[in-house]
Amino acid sequence: MIFYHIKQQLQRSIDENVFIDQDITNFINTKILKDGDYLNKYYKDFYWRKIRFLNNLEYRWEFAKKKMETLLEPMNETDKIIANLYTLPGDNANLLVQYSIDLNMIIVSKRAVERPYFHHKYPIAVNFARIGMEISKSLLKAVFFIGTQYKDELYATHKLVNVTKTAFSLGDTSCLEGFFCRKPDDEIPQRAKDLFVLEVTSGRFTFKCFKEFLQLIDANQPIPSSELDDAVTYDLLNLRQGKRQPGLRAFDNMQLFSMVYMQNYCSLLNGHYEPFKAFVEMEATATERFNLNWDQVPMLKKSFDCSETRKQCEIIL
Numbered sequence: 001m002i003f004y005h006i007k008q009q010l011q012r013s014i015d016e017n018v019f020i021d022q023d024i025t026n027f028i029n030t031k032i033l034k035d036g037d038y039l040n041k042y043y044k045d046f047y048w049r050k051i052r053f054l055n056n057l058e059y060r061w062e063f064a065k066k067k068m069e070t071l072l073e074p075m076n077e078t079d080k081i082i083a084n085l086y087t088l089p090g091d092n093a094n095l096l097v098q099y100s101i102d103l104n105m106i107i108v109s110k111r112a113v114e115r116p117y118f119h120h121k122y123p124i125a126v127n128f129a130r131i132g133m134e135i136s137k138s139l140l141k142a143v144f145f146i147g148t149q150y151k152d153e154l155y156a157t158h159k160l161v162n163v164t165k166t167a168f169s170l171g172d173t174s175c176l177e178g179f180f181c182r183k184p185d186d187e188i189p190q191r192a193k194d195l196f197v198l199e200v201t202s203g204r205f206t207f208k209c210f211k212e213f214l215q216l217i218d219a220n221q222p223i224p225s226s227e228l229d230d231a232v233t234y235d236l237l238n239l240r241q242g243k244r245q246p247g248l249r250a251f252d253n254m255q256l257f258s259m260v261y262m263q264n265y266c267s268l269l270n271g272h273y274e275p276f277k278a279f280v281e282m283e284a285t286a287t288e289r290f291n292l293n294w295d296q297v298p299m300l301k302k303s304f305d306c307s308e309t310r311k312q313c314e315i316i317l
Helices: 002-016 022-031 057-071 077-085 124-149 151-156 174-179 190-218 253-265 274-280 286-296 298-303
Strands: 097-100 105-108
Touching (some): 002 124, 002 190, 097 124, 105 124, 174 190, 190 253, 190 298, 253 286
Antiparallel strands (some): 097 105
């Protein structure tokens, strides 16, 4: 339900945004956000943790070598799903949710929908701030970064006449540069800036989706396109009861969402490495991302009645 709700809200936001070229809007909705078969029947059969007994280095290398050779050969849909689900160590191995270009599919790791990360009895705010945020970020990344790669097809079919025209823009990134831990004269890579904008956009968008999700639950309205049986109700899923452990009862849904959301950016990093992380990994540090979200995602401060202290950047969605 979380996935289908976020996908539908993203499609609606793109449709209603007057700043996005109509041809690109139509293309995104038909190529990236179209309804498809979001398969998961291979998860249990090829669950990566079940083959962790391959501790012997020689056999592990033979397994990895065989897997890499498979990637060089023409693959059917099953092979592509498995290749994306169970990547080689060091190759997106820690991603909970990712977008596959070849399959046009959001692939959710099994560990992303099981304890301790996710459970259907957790408060909806906790689950939405975790798996919802991952899904939102993956969908937005597909729209922002992958969507621009498809504009050549529009040129080839004469649907987009002006080849010098920017097909899809993240928005102005200059307002975010003050969040980087760096010297004023350093040049921040554009990809790091774009990922920074993606961080803000996905944060704002996920908050908006969560708020609307709660409204649908309160009104007992179904999630569009969720393909749930009519017999499955919010009460059956324990989404309307609001049961919580004693320590969480003092917080409302938005406050709990904010706290879990900000936990993503609570980590330690060597202070000497911080100024160089954007150049080496093309990604901001946890401290930078924490400060960015706290300042640029309005609902975080509003949920705790904190005043806004910085001008909000203009983001496309």
